[in-house]
Structures are given as C-alpha cells and as structure tokens.
Amino acid sequence: MNMKNKIWVIQLLIIGLLLSITGSCKKSDTSPRKDPIITWANPADIVYETLLSSTQLNATADVSGTFAYTPAIGTKLNVGDNQDLRVDFTPTDLAKYNIASKTVKINVINQLIFGSVTDIDGNVYKTITIGTQTWMAENLKTLHYSDGSSIPDVVSYNNTEENATKYGRLYTWDATMKGVTTEKAKGVSPDGWHIPSDSEWQVLENFLGGASIAGGKLKSKTDWKMPNTGATNSSGFTALAGGEYDANQFLTFMLQNEYAVFWTSTEVSSTKARERYLSYDNANSSIYDWYKIMKYSIRCIKD
Incomplete structure (x- = not known):
C-alpha cells in the first residue's frame, strides 16, 4: 500500500472514530427527562373569608424545585364547592426533570350563624338568616x-315519633293557616313568626341565584336519596326530605327521602294552595298548586 492510500485509510478511521464519539454524545444529550411526582390531596373545607395559606397550598415533590400556586397564598375565595387549586412545579435540575403541574379541589362554605326559636310545646328550632x-x-x-x-x-x-323528631310533622293547609286565607298568616307559627307567602319564597330563591339552583343550596347534604343533585346546604336552610301524606288519592305516606314539600300561605282556589318542593334528582326550588287536604312540612319565617 502506497503512502497516499495509507493516509486515506487513516483519515477514514479518524472520521469513523469522530462519528462514533459524536453519536454517543448525542445519545446522552437526548435521553428522556423524567416527570417529577407531586403529592397533594384535596384540602379540607374552609370557611368563607379564610385566606389561602400553607395549610391548603402544601404540595410536595420527590425532587427539589419551586412551587407556584394559582390562586396564590393570601387569596380569599368565594363560597362554592369544587374550586380548583393548581400548582406548577419547576425542578431545580431541568436537564433531568420536566416541569409538572397538579390540580386539586377545595370547598368554601358559608360561616353559618344559627339562632333559635321555641314553640308553644317547648320544641327548640334552629333559625338562619338568609x-x-x-x-x-x-x-x-x-x-x-x-x-x-x-x-x-x-x-x-x-x-312515628322518631320521624317527627327528625323530619317534623305534616300539616294540611287549613290547619297550617288556622282557618284563615290571608297571606303571611301566623297559623301554626310561634309568636313573631308566620307562614311564608309565595313572594317570600321568591325572595329567598332570588337571593340564592334563582329557582333553578336554589333547591341545591337549600337541601341538606345528607338524609336524601341519591344523587341528591346539587345539594350543598350553603344557605344553612337544611331542607330534609320529609315526604308527604297523600290525602287526595293514595291515602298513604310517600316520598320520604325523595321530596321536601312545604306549604306557602298563598291560596290558589277554594280547594288548592301553592307549595314549594325540592327533589333528590334536581337542584330546583319548584312551585306546584295542589289540594289543601294534602299534608306537608312547614317552615316558618320571622315577621
């Protein structure tokens, strides 16, 4: 082999070696980065006006890095369920780890302050201002x-007295009104209270965002048949599905744990009056005009 060929072979070997080294470097540079593992559970419910703090914004990761929260520490959230809290995590070693994020949910509840009222029989009831x-x-x-x-x-x-204790009693409209037909009559109410009219129910519903969602804000979160759609009891009204006694057709008790039905003091005709009812399968506060001989639950409103 002459000198020219030898030089040519040596050059090929050098080029091959350089390509091999370059390939190894590229393989090392493009190795996949890992996703860090973020640990963060849904925080406990907080009361409205509680500022977000490290008690709620407490995510951890399996590698070192920095956390950025949305909303940030010090934020005051509005009342509501299933609100998003997000964290964006930036690892210290970005050559080995990806930026990652995680979202959890938090419920913000009203700070409910209950009063009380006592009836003629000595029963003490919680009251709530809405x-x-x-x-x-x-x-x-x-x-x-x-x-x-x-x-x-x-x-x-x-x-049963067990049902009376938990769900209250069921009254006809005439008994509820003590024989009168005037809206906002005292009827069966304690002194200083009366039977709410249809318009007073409307005021309540409007304050809670409208009849299509007010039922959920009025319903207790427990003691209803599932799915108990929309139930948050954010108002503190704590409506229970006390059912009814159907004295018009079936002559039986029915719909406990499915419906809460309340008489209003609004008369519709000589035989019918207006009711409000809440159902386990929607979030509405609904109107129905039905026979006065039906026996429903009663909620009183303060004068």
Whole structure:
C-alpha cells in the first residue's frame, strides 16, 4: 500500500472514530427527562373569608424545585364547592426533570350563624338568616297553636315519633293557616313568626341565584336519596326530605327521602294552595298548586 492510500485509510478511521464519539454524545444529550411526582390531596373545607395559606397550598415533590400556586397564598375565595387549586412545579435540575403541574379541589362554605326559636310545646328550632329574611332551619313539630289549642289534621310520617323528631310533622293547609286565607298568616307559627307567602319564597330563591339552583343550596347534604343533585346546604336552610301524606288519592305516606314539600300561605282556589318542593334528582326550588287536604312540612319565617 502506497503512502497516499495509507493516509486515506487513516483519515477514514479518524472520521469513523469522530462519528462514533459524536453519536454517543448525542445519545446522552437526548435521553428522556423524567416527570417529577407531586403529592397533594384535596384540602379540607374552609370557611368563607379564610385566606389561602400553607395549610391548603402544601404540595410536595420527590425532587427539589419551586412551587407556584394559582390562586396564590393570601387569596380569599368565594363560597362554592369544587374550586380548583393548581400548582406548577419547576425542578431545580431541568436537564433531568420536566416541569409538572397538579390540580386539586377545595370547598368554601358559608360561616353559618344559627339562632333559635321555641314553640308553644317547648320544641327548640334552629333559625338562619338568609339575605334579609330569617327562616326556621328545621321543620315544624308542634301539636298546638300558640294559644294552646290543638292543631287538627297533623301527623308524623308513618305515625312515628322518631320521624317527627327528625323530619317534623305534616300539616294540611287549613290547619297550617288556622282557618284563615290571608297571606303571611301566623297559623301554626310561634309568636313573631308566620307562614311564608309565595313572594317570600321568591325572595329567598332570588337571593340564592334563582329557582333553578336554589333547591341545591337549600337541601341538606345528607338524609336524601341519591344523587341528591346539587345539594350543598350553603344557605344553612337544611331542607330534609320529609315526604308527604297523600290525602287526595293514595291515602298513604310517600316520598320520604325523595321530596321536601312545604306549604306557602298563598291560596290558589277554594280547594288548592301553592307549595314549594325540592327533589333528590334536581337542584330546583319548584312551585306546584295542589289540594289543601294534602299534608306537608312547614317552615316558618320571622315577621
């Protein structure tokens, strides 16, 4: 082999060696980066006006780096369920690890302050102020009007005291109104309270965002048949599905844990009055005009 060929072979070997080294370097440079593991659970519910802090914004990662939260520490969230909290994590070693993020949910609840009222029979009820109105936060249980006379046509679901204690009693419209037909009548209410009219229910619904969602904000989160759609009880009204006694057609108790039905003091005709009802399968506060002989739950409103 002459000198020229030898030089040519040596050059090829050098080029091959350089390509091999370059390939190795490229392989090392393009190795995939790992995703860091972020650990962060849904925080416990907080009361409205509680500022976000490290108690809620407490994510950790399996590598070192920095956390950026949205919303940030010190933020005051509005009342509502399932609100997003997000963290963006930037690893210190970006050559080995990717930027990562995680989202959790938090519920912000009203700071509910309950009062109380006592009826003629000594039953004590929670009360709650919602907007400009103060309502009973429990169903009425009394067997007597405030003058001491007995209330006719009053029952408890399945005629048990256990149901009366938990769900209150069920009253006809005439008994509820104590025989009068005037809106906002005192009826079966304790002194200083009355039976809410249709328009007073509308004020309540409007304050809670409208009838299509107010039912969810009125319903208790427990003691309803699933799915209990939209139930947050953010108002503190704590509506329970006390059911009804159908004295019109079936002559039986029905719909406990499915429907909460409340008489209003608004008369529709000589045989019918207006009710409000809440259902387990939607978030509405609904209107229905039905027979006065039906027996429903009662919620009183403060004068």
